[in-house]
Amino acid sequence: xxxxxxxxxxxxxxxxxxxxxxxxxxxxxxxxxxxxxxxxxxxxxxxxxxxxxxxxxxxxxxxxxxxxxxxxxxxxxxxxxxxxxxxxxxxxxxxxxxxxxxxxxxxxxxxxxxxxxxxxxxxxxxxxxxxxxxxxxxxxxxxxxxxxxxxxxxxxxxxxxxxxxxxxxxxxxxxxxxxxxxxxxxxxxxxxxxxxxxxxxxxxxxxxxxxxxxxxxxxxxxxxxxxxxxxxxxxxxxxxxxxxxxxxxxxxxxxxxxxxxxxxxxxxxxxxxxxxxxxxxxxxxxxxxxxxxxxxxxxxxxxxxxxxxxxxxxxxxxxxxxxxxxxxxxxxxxxxxxxxxxxxxxxxxxxxxxxxxxxxxxxxxxxxxxxxxxxxxxxxxxxxxxxxxxxxxxxxxxxxxxxxxxxxxxxxxxxxxxxxxxxxxxxx
Amino acid sequence: xxxxxxxxxxxxxxxxxxxxxxxxxxxxxxxxxxxxxxxxxxxxxxxxxxxxxxxxxxxxxxxxxxxxxxxxxxxxxxxxxxxxxxxxxxxxxxxxxxxxxxxxxxxxxxxxxxxxxxxxxxxxxxxxxxxxxxxxxxxxxxxxxxxxxxxxxxxxxxxxxxxxxxxxxxxxxxxxxxxxxxxxxxxxxxxxxxxxxxxxxxxxxxxxxxxxxxxxxxxxxxxxxxxxxxxxxxxxxxxxxxxxxxxxxxxxxxxxxxxxxxxxxxxxxxxxxxxxxxxxxxxxxxxxxxxxx
Numbered sequence: 001x002x003x004x005x006x007x008x009x010x011x012x013x014x015x016x017x018x019x020x021x022x023x024x025x026x027x028x029x030x031x032x033x034x035x036x037x038x039x040x041x042x043x044x045x046x047x048x049x050x051x052x053x054x055x056x057x058x059x060x061x062x063x064x065x066x067x068x069x070x071x072x073x074x075x076x077x078x079x080x081x082x083x084x085x086x087x088x089x090x091x092x093x094x095x096x097x098x099x100x101x102x103x104x105x106x107x108x109x110x111x112x113x114x115x116x117x118x119x120x121x122x123x124x125x126x127x128x129x130x131x132x133x134x135x136x137x138x139x140x141x142x143x144x145x146x147x148x149x150x151x152x153x154x155x156x157x158x159x160x161x162x163x164x165x166x167x168x169x170x171x172x173x174x175x176x177x178x179x180x181x182x183x184x185x186x187x188x189x190x191x192x193x194x195x196x197x198x199x200x201x202x203x204x205x206x207x208x209x210x211x212x213x214x215x216x217x218x219x220x221x222x223x224x225x226x227x228x229x230x231x232x233x234x235x236x237x238x239x240x241x242x243x244x245x246x247x248x249x250x251x252x253x254x255x256x257x258x259x260x261x262x263x264x265x266x267x268x269x270x271x272x273x274x275x276x277x278x279x280x281x282x283x284x285x286x287x288x289x290x291x292x293x294x295x296x297x298x299x300x301x302x303x304x305x306x307x308x309x310x311x312x313x314x315x316x317x318x319x320x321x322x323x324x325x326x327x328x329x330x331x332x333x334x335x336x337x338x339x340x341x342x343x344x345x346x347x348x349x350x351x352x353x354x355x356x357x358x359x360x361x362x363x364x365x366x367x368x369x370x371x372x373x374x375x376x377x378x379x380x381x382x383x384x385x386x387x388x389x390x391x392x393x394x395x396x397x398x399x400x401x402x403x404x405x406x407x408x409x410x411x412x413x414x415x416x417x418x419x420x421x422x423x424x425x426x427x428x
Numbered sequence: 429x430x431x432x433x434x435x436x437x438x439x440x441x442x443x444x445x446x447x448x449x450x451x452x453x454x455x456x457x458x459x460x461x462x463x464x465x466x467x468x469x470x471x472x473x474x475x476x477x478x479x480x481x482x483x484x485x486x487x488x489x490x491x492x493x494x495x496x497x498x499x500x501x502x503x504x505x506x507x508x509x510x511x512x513x514x515x516x517x518x519x520x521x522x523x524x525x526x527x528x529x530x531x532x533x534x535x536x537x538x539x540x541x542x543x544x545x546x547x548x549x550x551x552x553x554x555x556x557x558x559x560x561x562x563x564x565x566x567x568x569x570x571x572x573x574x575x576x577x578x579x580x581x582x583x584x585x586x587x588x589x590x591x592x593x594x595x596x597x598x599x600x601x602x603x604x605x606x607x608x609x610x611x612x613x614x615x616x617x618x619x620x621x622x623x624x625x626x627x628x629x630x631x632x633x634x635x636x637x638x639x640x641x642x643x644x645x646x647x648x649x650x651x652x653x654x655x656x657x658x659x660x661x662x663x664x665x666x667x668x669x670x671x672x673x674x675x676x677x678x679x680x681x682x683x684x685x686x687x688x689x690x691x692x693x694x695x696x697x698x699x700x701x702x703x704x705x706x707x708x709x710x711x712x713x714x715x716x717x718x719x720x721x
Contacts, residue, residue: 007575221468228465231458237709242469244709245476248652248701250659252675256682256694257479263687265493267478273494281493303475315713335457364570367661367679371690374683382570382662389574389666402571 007399008190013181015153016167018160022046022122022146030158034181038151038167040174041159044121045081045143059145059164063119064096068135071112076127077138078115085135096137103131119143149176190396194404197397199379199387207380209294211362214301218358219351221302222309223339229310230317247307255371258300259285262292262372285372293378300368305361309354316350317343355416360409381405476698482688483508483695490688511692514685520677523589527664527673528657530593532650535600536608540646543608548617561602569599573663580667587669595667596657603656604649607711611645612638648711651704658700 015031022044032038045061062082070076080101089098101113112128119141129135147167150159162178169176194200225243233239246254261267262284269281284292320343328342344351366382369375375383381401389398439447481501482490487510489501511517545551546558576595580586615638623633664676672680678693 007578224464225468228461228468231461233458233462233465239465239469240712241706241709242472244705244712245472245701247712248655248659248705249698250661250675252661252679253659253694253697256678256690257475257698260479260482260687260691260694261475265491265495267495270494303472311712318713364662367675370679371682385570385574386662386665389577395574395578399574402574406571 007396008403009186009188009400011181011187011189011396014187014189015183016162016178016181017183018149018158018162020160022148022161026161029160030153030156031183032149032151032153032158032178034178036151036153036178038149038176038178040147040169040176041150042148044146044148044161045119046146046163047119047141048144059169060142061145063141063143064099064135064137065119065139065141066099066115066135066137068101068115068129068133070115070127070129072127074127076115076129078117078126079119079123079141080113080115080129080135081121082140084113085137087137088134096140099135099137101129101131101133101135147176151178190400193394193397194388194400197384199376199384203379203381203384206294206378207363210297210301210380211359213294213298214305214362215355215358217298217302218306218309219354221306222313222354223344223347225306225310226313226317229314243310244307246304247311249304250367251301251304251365252367252371254300254304255368258296258303258368259371262296287377290378293373296372297368297378300372301362301365304368305358308361309358312350312354312357313347316347319350320346352416356413359412359416363405363409381408476702479691479695479698482691483511487686487688490686490691507688507692508696511689511696514681514689516672516677516681517674517693520672520674523668523671524658524674527589527593527596528654530590531596531600531657532653534593534597535604535653536646536650538597539601539604539608539649542605543610544612546605547609547612558606561605569660569662572598573666576663577666586667587671589668589671589673592664592667592671592673593657595663596660599660599663600653600656604653607649607652608642608646611642611649611711614645615641645711648708651708652711655700655704659697 011034013034015033017028018030018032019026020029023046045063048058048060063079064082064085065077065079066085067075067077084102085099086102087096087099090096104111104113111131113131114125115127115129117124117126120143145164146161147164147169148159148161149167150157152158166179166182167176168179229236229240229243249257259266264281264283264285268284269278272278273281283289285296324342324346325338328338333341364382366380366386369378369380369383370386373379375387379387382405385398385401385405388394388401481503484503484505484507485501486504486506489495489504490507495501546554573595576591577586580591585591619637619641620630620633623637624630628636659675661675661679664673665679668676675697678690678697682690
């Protein structure tokens with residue numbers, strides 16, 4: 001729950017921390033926003049734990065531990081970057097065992113190659129090698145490249161070191177952008193993304209329309225069904241079984257069920273054609289017949305979810321004492337009057353609960369919409385949450401949708417509760 | 429001499445007429461109620477019967493148009509066989525049953541003592557406990573699934589039938605606790621006391637007196653949990669990738685599958701409801717009536 005809220009309003013990759021030195025323990029110098037443009041000022045390799053090497057976007061360089069005679073003729077043992085050594089001999093499994101020091105190009109380059117005590121250019125230099133010196137390769141280490149970058153953040157120039165996994169370098173190798181951040185920040189970005197999504201307002205609209213047409217129909221039908229059950233007909237138990245079947249049907253199955261009826265060569269067209277009402281099958285479930293899709297969803301949801309309202313209403317009816325009903329009958333109230341002035345007022349608490357439950361559940365329906373409309377001609381909020389998570393891999397926006405649904409559910413529940421309380425207060 | 433038969437009270441013709449009229453009206457009303465019941469039953473049964481006939485016919489019939497009238501659709505197991513042999517259906521079926529059974533066992537094990545406690549004991553915070561149970565019901569699946577998916581990924585617990593079972597247990601628990609609580613509440617505590625008076629330990633009293641009486645109710649709630657878990661699509665689609673349950677698999681394949689596959693799948697998903705509702709129909713009011721109290 002709380003995490004859902006956090007997902008919706010907290011971006012844990014909003015900013016990248018730029019460190020003062022190329023070292024994970026170094027203090028943070030500045031922050032820079034995700035996808036900001038940067039200039040690359042320098043690079044350096046740093047050891048990384050082996051399991052992190054699997055991470056994507058990691059730029060690595062390899063260092064060799066070498067043994068060779070240095071300029072002064074002393075045997076030195078230390079580390080040098082792979083880029084400085086040409087491998088001449090490899091073991092059968094590809095491990096390099098021998099190489100030579102590369103020549104430095106350029107007129108004013110230092111002709112000597114430094115050997116470091118550790119696989120790090122910042123470490124102590126243990127010796128200098130001449131070009132073409134033969135070296136024995138003892139070991140190798142994989143380093144992640146860190147970049148010294150500069151850019152702009154909130155109007156300020158910022159500069160610092162960051163590991164390559166967060167950075168994308170462009171082809172010219174001196175500019176790039178921040179690929180993802182590692183420091184979180186509260187943001188309305190996801191909520192904005194949700195609201196600006198082209199499916200958001202259609203989803204809100206059809207959710208509202210469906211709610212408005214489904215729930216009243218459902219309650220009327222449910223009360224009728226409950227009265228039928230309460231009439232204790234001969235096959236009451238069987239009737240109850242039939243009435244209860246939709247209670248255990250998923251919204252996916254019900255979507256398919258009504259798809260079979262409304263699809264172009266489905267039951268409805270077959271029926272209409274057989275009785276001669278149409279000559280060619282009409283297409284009910286296409287982008288051009290949006291309203292028919294809504295009708296199909298309406299019927300499917302009324303078919304499926306009325307049973308649960310009926311069960312709650314029957315429980316409520318059972319709690320009404322027979323004397324009250326008989327008294328009403330004795331005084332000559334007809335069915336409508338009994339319903340209007342006796343049964344419905346006494347049922348109010350049950351209807352209340354049913355209303356809240358139905359509304360909350362109605363916000364969650366999505367598979368029926370996918371089955372009947374493919375999920376984009378007509379869409380609802382829960383379907384958008386599913387789509388954002390499942391198809392677009394946008395967990396945060398999906399969470400924003402989910403949270404929007406939660407707020408709507410709570411909001412409507414509170415309104416229902418308020419509505420009843422004021423009525424009771426008026427009565428008192 | 430006239431004898432007054434006590435069995436045929438003297439009534440005036442007017443009263444008789446009124447009486448007759450009332451009886452006739454009642455008969456009409458009864459007849460209308462039957463008709464109404466019949467119509468509503470048809471409204472529920474006809475779509476089911478249609479999808480059944482589509483699930484058990486030839487693929488050619490599924491594609492044909494117009495389909496002809498309901499009972500005249502040829503019977504064949506071709507579509508259903510085709511569906512069951514499609515990719516991922518058998519594993520999905522196994523996963524669905526496993527998840528539903530684990531959910532059923534877990535939620536009953538947790539809910540039975542909880543239901544007993546809220547029906548038998550008055551303890552501090554009892555009302556708060558009941559309310560918080562209801563509050564969990566009010567959290568939409570949609571809201572719970574996404575953070576849970578993220579959490580499961582972080583814990584390395586993602587895409588497994590066990591994590592999905594945990595999710596379904598959380599979804600089913602509120603209802604199960606309340607239902608089992610109401611089942612216990614319908615057994616008078618005096619029965620237990622009487623057993624204890626006759627020398628049973630509290631445990632024996634529970635085992636030999638209460639348990640046999642509540643078992644059918646608990647079984648019904650278990651079946652309902654099974655159906656709920658079997659039907660659940662949203663969390664199942666979000667929390668699994670490789671180990672999809674049947675509804676998640678059908679939903680995933682829906683957009684690029686033939687109508688034969690869809691119809692057979694739709695009917696297949698209906699089967700548990702058709703079977704189990706028969707056994708639990710009389711407990712439904714126990715279950716959902718409780719929610720409104």
